[in-house]
Amino acid sequence: MSKPEVNHQKNKTNQKSKFEIQPAKHIERLVPYKTSEAFRTMLRQEVFRYVNHKYVAKLDYNESVYPPSPKVIKSVKKALKSYPLNWYPDPDYLELKNEIEKVHEGKVGFENILITNGSCEALAVIAKTYCNHDQEVLLISPTYDYLRYSAEAEGIKVKNFFLDKQFRFNFDDFKKSVNKKTKVVYLVNPNNPTGTTYSVKQLKEIAAYLESKKVILIVDEAYLEYTNLPSAINLMKGFSNIVVTRTFSKAYGLANFRVGYLISNEKNIKWMDKLIPDFPITTISEDAAIAALKDQKYLLKNVAKINQDRELLVNGLKNKGYTVFNTPASYILVQVEDVEKVNNLLSKNNIVVRPKKHIYPLDNFIRITIGTRSDCKKVLSLL
Ligand SMILES: Cc1ncc(COP(=O)(O)O)c(C=O)c1O
Missing domain, CATH: 3.40.640.10 (Type I PLP-dependent aspartate aminotransferase-like (Major domain))
Incomplete structure (x- = not known):
C-alpha cells in the first residue's frame, strides 16, 4: 500500500495575500469540534492505518473495540x-x-x-x-x-x-x-x-x-x-x-x-x-x-463482553482508590488528581484515553472507552 502524500508546505495559497477576509462573527468565536492532534498523527502513520500491526488500545472515542460482524x-x-x-x-x-x-x-x-x-x-x-x-x-x-x-x-x-x-x-x-x-x-x-x-x-x-x-x-x-x-x-x-x-x-x-x-x-x-x-x-x-x-446475535455477544469487562475495570479502579462514575455503556468516567500525568503514562504504553478538560466541570476527569479484556487489564496494571 503506498504512503499518502503529505503536503509539508502549508498555507501555500496564502503566502502573498495582503488581506485576511474575516468570517462571520459567530464563526470567529466558534470553538470547533475536532478530533485530537494525537489521533490525527496516529492515523497518519502508514503502519497504523494500513497494516495495523502496531497495537494501540484506542480507548478515546467510544468506538467499538470489536470489528463489525463478519x-x-x-x-x-x-x-x-x-x-x-x-x-x-x-x-x-x-x-x-x-x-x-x-x-x-x-x-x-x-x-x-x-x-x-x-x-x-x-x-x-x-x-x-x-x-x-x-x-x-x-x-x-x-x-x-x-x-x-x-x-x-x-x-x-x-x-x-x-x-x-x-x-x-x-x-x-x-x-x-x-x-x-x-x-x-x-x-x-x-x-x-x-x-x-x-x-x-x-x-x-x-x-x-x-x-x-x-x-x-x-x-x-x-x-x-x-x-x-x-x-x-x-x-x-x-x-x-x-x-x-x-x-x-x-x-x-x-x-x-x-x-x-x-x-x-x-x-x-x-x-x-x-x-x-x-x-x-x-x-x-x-x-x-x-x-x-x-446480525443481532453478534451485537449481543459484543455487548455482553463490554458489560463484563467494564465491571472488571470499574471494580479494579475502585479497589485502587479511584473515584469512578460507572455507566451502563461502553465507557467510564474516572476522576484523577493529575490528568496530564495519567494521560502521558497511558499513552507511553500505547493506550489512548480521553481527558475531558475541554468540558466544564470535568477538568479532573478522563473518560475511558471499555476495551478488550486485555486492554482493561493493562489499564489496571498501569494505574
Ligand atoms: C452521545 C453521542 N451522540 C452522538 C455521537 C455521534 O456519533 P456518530 O456521528 O458517529 O453517529 C456520539 C459519538 O461519540 C456520542 O457520544
Whole structure:
C-alpha cells in the first residue's frame, strides 16, 4: 500500500495575500469540534492505518473495540462488486429503513425515519430545523459536545443545565432553566460521559413539560444498545416533541461507515427532511448497516463482553482508590488528581484515553472507552 502524500508546505495559497477576509462573527468565536492532534498523527502513520500491526488500545472515542460482524464484511464486498458505483445511492434508503422498522418491532414506520451521515448530522439538522436565531438550545450538561458546536455554527445560542455534583438530574431545577427562548433540549440517555440515565417516568415528565412549552426534546440514544434502558421511541405516540437519534458507530461497530438515523413523528420528519441532502450515506454504508442489524446475535455477544469487562475495570479502579462514575455503556468516567500525568503514562504504553478538560466541570476527569479484556487489564496494571 503506498504512503499518502503529505503536503509539508502549508498555507501555500496564502503566502502573498495582503488581506485576511474575516468570517462571520459567530464563526470567529466558534470553538470547533475536532478530533485530537494525537489521533490525527496516529492515523497518519502508514503502519497504523494500513497494516495495523502496531497495537494501540484506542480507548478515546467510544468506538467499538470489536470489528463489525463478519456478515457486514461479506455484504460490503458484495456491494462493492455488484452495485453500480457510478450511480448515486437510493436517496430513500428503503431497504435500510425496512430493517430499522423490524428492529424497532413495528413501533416506527418509514415515515418516522430519516437516515443521516452519522448521528452527528441528525443533531445538527434538528437544531437548524427548529431554532430561529433568537432562540436557544439547552443542553443537559456535561454532555457530548457536538450539538453545542453545530448549533453555535448556525449562530444559535446554547445554554447549559448542569447535572448535580454526582451527575444526577433534578427535574425541578431543570424546569427553572427552561425559558421563553428555549426551543430545543438535548438529553443523552445514557449520558456521555457521565453515565446519567433516565427512567421512562422521568422521560415522560420531561417530554410533557417541554411539549407544553412547544419545545423539542432530543433523546440521543447513541449507546442504548449496551443497556437495558427503554427507548424513548416507545413514547413517541404520546408526545409530538420527541426526536430520538441513533447510531451504528458504537455497539454495531460501524464508526467508519458514518450511518445514523433519527426517529420522530411524521410532521417533524417532514420538516427535518428539508435539510438532509439527497445522499447522506453511500450504498456500501447502507448495506453494512443492514447486515449489522440482521446480525443481532453478534451485537449481543459484543455487548455482553463490554458489560463484563467494564465491571472488571470499574471494580479494579475502585479497589485502587479511584473515584469512578460507572455507566451502563461502553465507557467510564474516572476522576484523577493529575490528568496530564495519567494521560502521558497511558499513552507511553500505547493506550489512548480521553481527558475531558475541554468540558466544564470535568477538568479532573478522563473518560475511558471499555476495551478488550486485555486492554482493561493493562489499564489496571498501569494505574
Ligand atoms: C452521545 C453521542 N451522540 C452522538 C455521537 C455521534 O456519533 P456518530 O456521528 O458517529 O453517529 C456520539 C459519538 O461519540 C456520542 O457520544
